[in-house]
Amino acid sequence: MNEQELKNALRDAVVASSPPPAMDTRRALEAGRAAARKRRATWGGAVAGLAVVGIAVGATLLPGLSGGSGSVQVGGQSERPSTTGQSARPSPSGPALTTTVTPKVPSGQPNAQPGASSKTQWPDGQQDRTATSGPRADKGTKVLNDLSSSLPPGFSAPDKQRVGFDDYGAMRRAQASFEEYVGQTQVWTYWAYTPVVKADAEGVGRLEIRVLTKGSTELGGATGCAAALRATYPVHGANSRCDTADVGGKQVALLTANTPVQNGLEQAALFWHEDGTLVTVAQAKGFANSGHPAMAQPPLTPQQLAALATDPKFHLD
Amino acid sequence: MSDRDTAFAEYFAARSEAMRGTAYLLCGDWHRAEDLVQATFTKLYLAWRRVARHDALDAYTRQTLVRTFVSELRRGWFRKERVSQVPQDAPAPGHGSTEDRVVLLAALAKVPPRQRAVLVLRYWEDLSVQETAKALNCSEGTVKSQAARGLQTLRGLVTPQMHEGRVR
Numbered sequence: 130m131n132e133q134e135l136k137n138a139l140r141d142a143v144v145a146s147s148p149p150p151a152m153d154t155r156r157a158l159e160a161g162r163a164a165a166r167k168r169r170a171t172w173g174g175a176v177a178g179l180a181v182v183g184i185a186v187g188a189t190l191l192p193g194l195s196g197g198s199g200s201v202q203v204g205g206q207s208e209r210p211s212t213t214g215q216s217a218r219p220s221p222s223g224p225a226l227t228t229t230v231t232p233k234v235p236s237g238q239p240n241a242q243p244g245a246s247s248k249t250q251w252p253d254g255q256q257d258r259t260a261t262s263g264p265r266a267d268k269g270t271k272v273l274n275d276l277s278s279s280l281p282p283g284f285s286a287p288d289k290q291r292v293g294f295d296d297y298g299a300m301r302r303a304q305a306s307f308e309e310y311v312g313q314t315q316v317w318t319y320w321a322y323t324p325v326v327k328a329d330a331e332g333v334g335r336l337e338i339r340v341l342t343k344g345s346t347e348l349g350g351a352t353g354c355a356a357a358l359r360a361t362y363p364v365h366g367a368n369s370r371c372d373t374a375d376v377g378g379k380q381v382a383l384l385t386a387n388t389p390v391q392n393g394l395e396q397a398a399l400f401w402h403e404d405g406t407l408v409t410v411a412q413a414k415g416f417a418n419s420g421h422p423a424m425a426q427p428p429l430t431p432q433q434l435a436a437l438a439t440d441p442k443f444h445l446d
Numbered sequence: 447m448s449d450r451d452t453a454f455a456e457y458f459a460a461r462s463e464a465m466r467g468t469a470y471l472l473c474g475d476w477h478r479a480e481d482l483v484q485a486t487f488t489k490l491y492l493a494w495r496r497v498a499r500h501d502a503l504d505a506y507t508r509q510t511l512v513r514t515f516v517s518e519l520r521r522g523w524f525r526k527e528r529v530s531q532v533p534q535d536a537p538a539p540g541h542g543s544t545e546d547r548v549v550l551l552a553a554l555a556k557v558p559p560r561q562r563a564v565l566v567l568r569y570w571e572d573l574s575v576q577e578t579a580k581a582l583n584c585s586e587g588t589v590k591s592q593a594a595r596g597l598q599t600l601r602g603l604v605t606p607q608m609h610e611g612r613v614r
């Protein structure tokens with residue numbers, strides 16, 4: 130295949146695949162406007178936070194400059210709970226500035242992302258969304274280990290290496306990442322995936338879990354199949370269908386791709402705990418971009434997948 | 447509708463189809479392609495006042511699309527945008543050689559993401575080496591080597607699977 134042949138082949142591939150109808154301009158515009166609103170809200174929160182800090186600093190410095198004993202009240206907001214979560218108290222020693230800025234919690238804006246305006250605003254002193262050490266990161270690792278130890282007899286989750294796909298990173302991985310503040314509550318995602326093999330059988334499958342802690346605004350409070358079909362796809366592709374599985378009286382949305390797309394996961398079980406924590410467990414016969422052949426069947430039966438989603442050990446905060 | 451919204455809507459109507467074709471070749475799936483295009487145009491909307499009158503608006507949009515694609519590969523499925531509420535049915539297979547299309551897309555998917563992006567930009571978008579390097583934020587030398595390596599990989603994957611004479 131030379132360059133010209135590739136050009137022709139690419140053109141044929143697009144034309145012959147019968148593209149779906151044109152995308153909806155109105156929807157694109159709405160998405161843009163929503164993103165703009167969100168950005169304004171974030172910046173508004175940041176500006177308000179700075180204003181509060183400024184007033185509080187004034188309250189700190191002014192008594193010292195005037196030689197007062199600290200009885201002068203300036204900038205009353207510093208005495209009230211800050212709506213942005215930032216606070217500063219006048220120092221009893223006068224001008225020595227001991228203002229403390231804590232991570233911003235924009236209680237008035239449930240969708241605002243504190244980390245969007247400054248690196249220092251990620252929770253718990255993080256430099257970005259992902260916790261690389263500490264209790265949150267440990268919890269992510271535990272999710273991976275718990276997932277691996279939950280496999281049925283005859284299956285295991287070895288730490289396999291990719292063959293010829295080095296760019297794609299480790300096949301076994303865990304991650305804890307901050308999602309959003311909702312009021313004072315931090316919403317986190319614990320995400321882990323692992324290769325799965327069956328004893329005395331060929332092939333490597335994939336098992337994946339995501340725990341989205343309570344309070345998330347991601348799906349607007351929806352649950353069940355209605356939400357599963359609205360969610361970003363753990364399972365995507367044409368003709369995805371959603372069934373409800375019963376696990377000891379608990380209802381689990383079971384999403385199955387009838388025509389899995391390449392590299393996509395094939396089945397996912399979504400379970401909402403009563404407090405809103407969402408556990409999604411997904412699987413595929415193959416592990417995409419690993420260089421390993423796929424298993425003949427997915428690692429778990431649909432019922433086993435659903436049961437895993439309801440397992441209390443994945444009910445995290 | 448504001449001037450910005452009107453101009454953005456017109457640009458989307460004019461260019462989203464082409465961008466979706468590029469996205470399709472990058473990811474091999476129309477649904478994901480639409481999601482990629484949606485994410486790209488959302489970013490574009492936010493930057494619209496800054497870039498709208500720029501001569502290289504298409505290049506900016508394409509660059510955003512490709513970088514969004516490469517970036518999304520490192521993220522979980524739950525961080526991807528979804529543009530349609532419910533997955534649509536698969537389009538009916540078109541005329542022409544479906545097998546060849548499937549083989550090509552399957553082979554493209556096996557080419558590492560950045561090499562794939564180079565191939566799509568160079569041979570689908572017809573960008574120059576310089577333009578491709580700018581879109582991918584890398585050197586021209588890297589583009590040349592990635593294109594050569596990508597073509598070699600693709601050749602190794604496609605040729606054995608297609609019947610002789612069917613490769614166009």
